[in-house]
Amino acid sequence: MSEAPPSSALRELSEDDLLGDRLRDDGLSGVDAYWRAANYLSAGQIYLLANPLLREPLRPEHIKPRLLGHWGTTPGLNFVYAHLNRVIRAGDRDVIHVTGPGHGGPGTLANTWLEGSYSEAYPEVSQDEHGMRELFRQFSFPGGVPSHVAPEVPGSIHEGGELGYSLAHAYGAALDNPDLLVACVVGDGEAETGPLAASWHLNKFLDPAHDGAVLPILHLNGYKIANPTLLARIPQSELDSLLRGYGYAPRYVSGSDPATMHRAMAAAMDSALAEIDDIQRRARSGLDRRRPVWPMIVLRSPKGWTGPSVVDGVPVEGTWRAHQVPLSGVRERPDHLAALEKWLRSYRPEELFDASGAPVERVRAMAPTGTRRMGANPHANGGLLLRPLRLPDFRECAAEVAEPGGTTAEPTRLLGRWLREVARENAGYRNFRVFGPDETASNRLDAVYDVTDKQWQAEIIDTDEHLAGDGRVIEVLSEHLCQGLLEGYLLTGRHGLFNCYEAFIHIVDSMFNQHAKWLKTSGRLPWRRPVASLNYLLTSHVWRQDHNGFSHQDPGFIDHALNKKAEVIRVYLPPDANTLLSVADHCLRSRDYVNIVVAGKNETPNWLSIEDAVLHCARGAGIWDWASSDTGGEPDVVLACAGDAPTLEVLAAVSLLREHLPRLKVRVVNVVDLMRLQPATEHPHGLTDPEFDALFTTDKPIIFAYHGYPWLIHRLTYRRANHGNLHVRGYKEEGTTTTPFDMLVLNDMDRFRLVIDVLDRVPGLGVGTASLRQAMVDKRNRHHAWIRAHGEDLPEVRHWAWVN
Missing domain, CATH: 3.40.50.920 (Rossmann fold)
Incomplete structure (x- = not known):
């Protein structure tokens, strides 16, 4: 039999005892009510088919036949969401929420339902008892929604099914969005991945004068599915040194008592956002163009916080056992069923939902309104904000071809000249970027530096070239980071190009998988608006890697890509410079595709005039x-x-x-x-x-x-x-x-x-x-x-x- 969760103690405390006069004035008792409502809805999604408001005692037939989902990370995610709502309302802030912990889906679903954005996207999941039952039933259920924060979830730009990419997506979303705050929860399991470890460095590319801000929230709940996490088990001093060494100023929120944790989180968020405001004010007024030390928050809370503390005589809350389903025998074992009912009732749903099943006014008031709701923020449905690129006539950059093969050119060099004009034409809109792993010049695209620099916030010395605090090119020697930045940029309504050596694009095979699946799913959601395509330029290819040798010779990314659905994937192999220009123009105009263009950078015969190239590309x-x-x-x-x-x-x-x-x-x-x-x-x-x-x-x-x-x-x-x-x-x-x-x-x-x-x-x-x-x-x-x-x-x- 499970013990009562810590939150049950809240019932015995008055609002004055719990929060005190100052904090009650700050609305933290309402934040706590909202948090309890989100926790209740999250647990209900994992367990309940019927009786969503516990109007009668729980019976086995009220329980799902297959218990699927992940509880352990969810209470912490709900806690963060509730406190972000508070600062959005207090400061009228423009905020989106990126959820790194992979299977935190119950939390984001619960929060978007509470704020109303979910019911707007899915009217059948209404804000009443019927809608709550549908919300519970559909979760990890045939014909329903996944257990992670998939495209079906309003407010999401990050799928989370594969770990490691949340912070790169967050920074990509913040680029060229000066008024946007991207709150990114980084799971401590996710923090062990290579891509996430590199992503901490992305603060060296964020320009406080022209870009938005990212607030990383490292969520230390101590465990993965079966093992402890590294960052939760190193000394506090070592963790602090690590994060400060990355260039952050961490604020720490630690404990399990809800009252104490609410106070600490409110103080940490207020302090962090005041620091962000000051950094941006100083940069935008010209007072300080040095690289800032950005704030972040470290939240240390128990795994499975507020859930069953002990089950069958073994600890659950605060251990790896809380990762998925804390009570697994609910349909078969009366003691587990009773423990589940005790757990759900500990949130006091009768105080949180009215007779119709809708959130009570006290809970509803904790959510922002309109597009300030994180589930309704247009940046998280980037097609709503997408502005078509101003594309210059690529014919003006074409090679002269009087007869087939009569002249030669470096195809990507001509493409670079056209991209230079694309960057020039769209400079005022700040909606186009080129990403690459230290290879833009190597891949002969360096003409773009005639009109823009490489964005760089770290030290610049006299011998450096084309580095500046603000630029349209980002180079970092991690294909994962290039891909993650570009995905975040595209999904928030902008355009871009990722150039890479062909052999090493395989490094992002899994990231490509996730984005292709995202596009396939979002294309079937009428409320998701089309976004600009993900464009790969793969050059330095297999047939001209003779000097680098066998390690650089691999054309297999195409094979990998063609496993994805046909409505998403396009592959182009232009034979010369003019066909490359025509293909590139087509790709930058397209929407909701992954375009893979493979083209050489070495001197190659020009086979087709630009007019013939356009016709040939149209034929395919x-x-x-x-x-x-x-x-x-x-x-x-x-x-x-x-x-x-x-x-x-x-x-x-x-x-x-x-x-x-x-x-x-x-x-x-x-x-x-x-x-x-x-x-x-x-x-x-x-x-x-x-x-x-x-x-x-x-x-x-x-x-x-x-x-x-x-x-x-x-x-x-x-x-x-x-x-x-x-x-x-x-x-x-x-x-x-x-x-x-x-x-x-x-x-x-x-x-x-x-x-x-x-x-x-x-x-x-x-x-x-x-x-x-x-x-x-x-x-x-x-x-x-x-x-x-x-x-x-x-x-x-x-x-x-x-x-x-």
Whole structure:
């Protein structure tokens, strides 16, 4: 049998005894009532199917058949929410709430229901007994809502199902939002993750003159699911030194007695917000542009606070046993059922909800009104605030192309010039940023520094370049932080681009997963407004990482991304600079997608004029007539390509075939939108079967040179009529430090290998072209000897150019 929770002592104390005259005047007795109501609703969600107001004694049939959810962190989260409501009302503050502890869903659901924002989004979950029953029933129930703070929850921009990203999301939301306060609860389990540990440094990027503020609240409740947490078990002096070393001024709130804790939290929040106001006032008036020491709060409260203290003779409150469901045998064991009823009644629901089941006036008055409610704040539904970018004409940055391959360019350098103009055009709106892990210049996007600097609040010395307190570029050597900042920025209604080396974007595989799932879910919620797409530019790619070697050679992020739902994912492989510009313009205009653009930064032939590039990108996949020799009829073979290096090798192979087999009819198909390969029934961009067959034929050999792992092309096309004739060349995990062309040879995607593939697969060519096949094999062998003797590729490879 459980013991009475600590909060039961409140019944024996008068309001004067509990809070004192000063604190009663500050409204803390109302805050306590609100907190109790949120705790009651949170516990009810985990347990109750019926009898939500305990109008009759609890019976087993009132209990859910499967008890799911996480109680342990929830009372602390409710405590923070209640106190944030107090400071919002007192100062008319603009605040959103980021919940780091992963499964604190019951708390945020309870609070948004109490403030009314949940019922506005879901009228069927009304603020009465019927709505309370629906709130309880839907939680972790088939057809209901998850146990974490998912997109379905008003006021949320942070899913929390995977730990480590809350603080990065919070700082991303605060960028360019000068009047916004982002209160971010960091769980002590979450604080053990690498991304969160790095996120403490993001205060070095927050500009108090132009950005909003983040108030981190480190919630030390001592335990994860089965183990203690590190930050809760180190000495207070060590914890304080750690947080001060990160650049914060912590305020500590510690204990379990509600009266004492309310007083301490009110004082800590008032002190922290006064300090934030002073920091911003001094920065915005020009009095102090030094990097500030931002305040934060450390809340140390028991795990499962106010829940059962002892169950079956073992401690629960304040231990890991409170993490999930403190009383698990409620339907089967009368003693557990009685303990649950005692626990729920300890919150005194009859004082908190009226006869209809609605929160009483005393509780309702503790919540802010209108858009000041954290569940109704428009920053947490960023599409409400989204302003379209002013996009300059990308054609003005295009490469001149009089004939295919006649000029060369570094594709991402041209893109950088266009992004410079995007940054210039939108400078006044402060709604566009570029994020990257120390690679913006390396990836040839440094033209943006002509109009903006890199934002940086740490020390700047004379030899530094392009560092300033305010800038449109943020670089930090953590892909996790770049992704988290950008997600927070997008979800609060702005636009951005994440540029990264292709091999290392895998570091954010899980973060990408969470964001893609968020977009998929939010797209089905009518009250969630579309947000700007998450745009990845992956460059320094596998085929030009010859100098860095095997560790930098991995094109597999595309494979990972294509596991997500088709309505969210777009993948583009522009073959040259002008197609890259057209694709980038499209991506920055799009909404609710994840756009993955893979493009090289090295000197590459320009194949298409800007007019032809726009048409080709609109098609997504098409025949390059100027490179083909089938003269609009049936080809003998289709040579397809997707990606800049594969395109170059296909065209080089075509030139060899023209030279040695002039009567062979070759069709060249270039794919810039990879999703075009899927059937139209599987992806919105997919080709219908007649469209696909018109491009690739129904019975001719197809040699496909692809940027990434070859089996992905088979996966995308396995339903097509001519799949049996499809042969794909791509990266097959053969890499080393070598020359660019040798990377192609190692993976059998070089021009000589492609010619051999044609000879081996076009009927009738095999016997009559033995000498040509041998010559191609000899070319590969000569290449092998040449690079080891000279350290560079064959002259005929280095100096090859397309000739019509």
